[in-house]
Amino acid sequence: xxxxxxTELVSEVLREQVPEAGFLGAEAxxxxxxxxxxxxxxxxxxQRRPDVKPDPLLNAxxxxxxxxxxxxxxxxxxxxxxxxxxxxxxxxxx
Numbered sequence: 001x002x003x004x005x006x007t008e009l010v011s012e013v014l015r016e017q018v019p020e021a022g023f024l025g026a027e028a029x030x031x032x033x034x035x036x037x038x039x040x041x042x043x044x045x046x047q048r049r050p051d052v053k054p055d056p057l058l059n060a061x062x063x064x065x066x067x068x069x070x071x072x073x074x075x076x077x078x079x080x081x082x083x084x085x086x087x088x089x090x091x092x093x094x
């Protein structure tokens with residue numbers, strides 16, 4: 001799959017799986033790991049962390065990987081969940 005196809009699939013899956021997080025978008029990039037094996041790096045952006053337990057963002061990697069495998073994509077994924085409400089501004093750090 002191309003990076004664009006992966007980005008579209010990941011966006012669709014995460015928008016459906018975690019609606020309470022306020023999904024903002026995702027980007028997928030083909031890369032290689034430390035051994036030189038092909039991987040997919042994904043950054044998913046959300047407005048907030050869902051207020052339910054267990055946190056559905058913790059399971060997002062499994063859900064995304066399953067969707068990719070069902071489409072024939074077997075590369076390992078590294079998923080970073082970027083939650084806007086958890087990002088600190090420079091003034092908060094000082």
